[in-house]
Amino acid sequence: MQILDDVVSLQRVYCQRKGLEFIYLKDPDLPHVVEGDITRISQILHNLLNNAIKFTERGSVTLKVRYTKHPNGNFLSFDVIDTGIGIASSKLDNIFRKFEQADKTTTRDFGGTGLGLSIAKQLAQLMNGDITVTSFIGQGSTFSFTMAAKECHLPEITVQPGSSVRCAVVDDLQTSREYFEHVVNAMSISSQSYGSAKAFLSDTPLSFDVIILDLSMPEMSGIDLLRQLKTLNPKPFPKVILISAELERLEEESDDEIIGLIWRTHVKPINRRELEHDLNKLVDTTPQVTTDTAAANKKKRILLAEDNEINAEIVKTIMQSEGYKFLHVKNGKDAIDVVKRHNFDLILMDCNMPIMGGIEASSILRNALDITTPIVALTANAFAEDKEECLAAGMTDFMAKPIDKDTLLSCIRKHLAS
Ligand code: ADP
Numbered sequence: 001m002q003i004l005d006d007v008v009s010l011q012r013v014y015c016q017r018k019g020l021e022f023i024y025l026k027d028p029d030l031p032h033v034v035e036g037d038i039t040r041i042s043q044i045l046h047n048l049l050n051n052a053i054k055f056t057e058r059g060s061v062t063l064k065v066r067y068t069k070h071p072n073g074n075f076l077s078f079d080v081i082d083t084g085i086g087i088a089s090s091k092l093d094n095i096f097r098k099f100e101q102a103d104k105t106t107t108r109d110f111g112g113t114g115l116g117l118s119i120a121k122q123l124a125q126l127m128n129g130d131i132t133v134t135s136f137i138g139q140g141s142t143f144s145f146t147m148a149a150k151e152c153h154l155p156e157i158t159v160q161p162g163s164s165v166r167c168a169v170v171d172d173l174q175t176s177r178e179y180f181e182h183v184v185n186a187m188s189i190s191s192q193s194y195g196s197a198k199a200f201l202s203d204t205p206l207s208f209d210v211i212i213l214d215l216s217m218p219e220m221s222g223i224d225l226l227r228q229l230k231t232l233n234p235k236p237f238p239k240v241i242l243i244s245a246e247l248e249r250l251e252e253e254s255d256d257e258i259i260g261l262i263w264r265t266h267v268k269p270i271n272r273r274e275l276e277h278d279l280n281k282l283v284d285t286t287p288q289v290t291t292d293t294a295a296a297n298k299k300k301r302i303l304l305a306e307d308n309e310i311n312a313e314i315v316k317t318i319m320q321s322e323g324y325k326f327l328h329v330k331n332g333k334d335a336i337d338v339v340k341r342h343n344f345d346l347i348l349m350d351c352n353m354p355i356m357g358g359i360e361a362s363s364i365l366r367n368a369l370d371i372t373t374p375i376v377a378l379t380a381n382a383f384a385e386d387k388e389e390c391l392a393a394g395m396t397d398f399m400a401k402p403i404d405k406d407t408l409l410s411c412i413r414k415h416l417a418s
């Protein structure tokens with residue numbers, strides 16, 4: 001369950017930033033792969049963990065994952081437990097309703113739309129599951145998400161002789177290592193895995209053509225590993241694919257010389273297709289022409305106005321994967337300010353934002369400022385009248401949340417082409 005590592009690595013960082021302890025308890029019997037919609041599972045987990053962190057000032061946030069075998073069907077359960085402000089028992093039923101927030105003042109203090117949990121519950125129910133909550137004021141909350149999950153077995157992979165590329169995987173998380181090995185071996189590339197930078201350096205560090213390297217590892221980071229490897233002066237220097245949930249840290253922690261040693265970077269959650277695309281370049285040496293589209297995309301500028309951190313993160317990751325340049329603001333007023341100063345080819349606008357929402361901002365952009373840039377509404381309200389309201393405010397198109405990668409990219413392409 002690679003997806004869990006991706007969710008955990010990102011949310012662990014959010015917890016650390018807020019000074020909270022993050023506890024991750026994983027059932028040792030958890031199957032490596034289950035049948036299920038990973039986009040939905042990860043959206044739900046991000047949503048629950050995001051809330052737990054948002055509503056907890058001190059203490060911890062725990063994610064507990066269990067796999068239960070049952071004659072009527074196996075299921076996965078995820079408990080997100082926090083030591084935060086808690087929810088009054090009278091409000092517990094309401095928080096799963098659209099637009100409900102347990103306390104009206106939370107909008108002012110914490111932002112948000114009150115839509116996350118209702119969508120999460122609907123998504124869980126679509127997967128034959130549910131989300132329930134127990135909570136006590138001042139003591140914290142436990143959100144339990146269960147879903148039917150059939151274990152599935154990946155076809156056995158035999159590494160075919162032929163590709164002489166040798167790959168090292170260096171990551172402290174076992175499930176991440178297994179996932180990378182699976183991807184790499186499926187491409188007939190042989191691999192050797194290491195659970196720490198030290199284990200890698202004390203083995204045969206000079207014998208690899210490519211290293212898939214995790215940036216954040218305890219004791220010795222990926223950057224420190226590269227510093228050490230450089231002193232060993234391998235020739236040619238292996239292709240380094242650096243993996244991280246937080247690429248901003250790369251610039252903070254390293255210098256230009258080290259950054260120059262990195263061949264590719266991939267942000268967690270990993271996009272398998274993109275990783276394979278990079279690895280393919282090493283196996284197949286025929287020249288690729290794909291850089292043309294990436295270069296063309298780099299010239300396009302997109303403005304994203306979205307206050308919800310997780311949604312913004314998802315949209316940013318998708319845009320990054322295609323090489324688009326973008327700027328992110330968190331309310332309609334800031335969107336107007338930047339549009340006055342810069343030209344954009346497309347604006348993605350959330351409807352519900354604090355200070356100024358997307359509808360009002362779009363109407364000002366169109367009517368007062370005569371801006372003709374296409375504006376796509378991102379909204380959780382997928383009803384016909386909401387769409388009409390967006391179009392009436394001058395918005396060009398409309399996308400319902402949760403955002404799906406393919407739908408977003410085809411929407412971006414459509415409006416950038418017009
Ligand atoms: P939002 O966070 O955008 O307001 P949600 O649907 O995710 O929307 O949450 C609805 C409401 O439920 C929140 O506004 C908050 O009042 C309450 N809530 C959700 N999770 C927690 C939690 N872990 N601790 C305390 N209150 C919570």
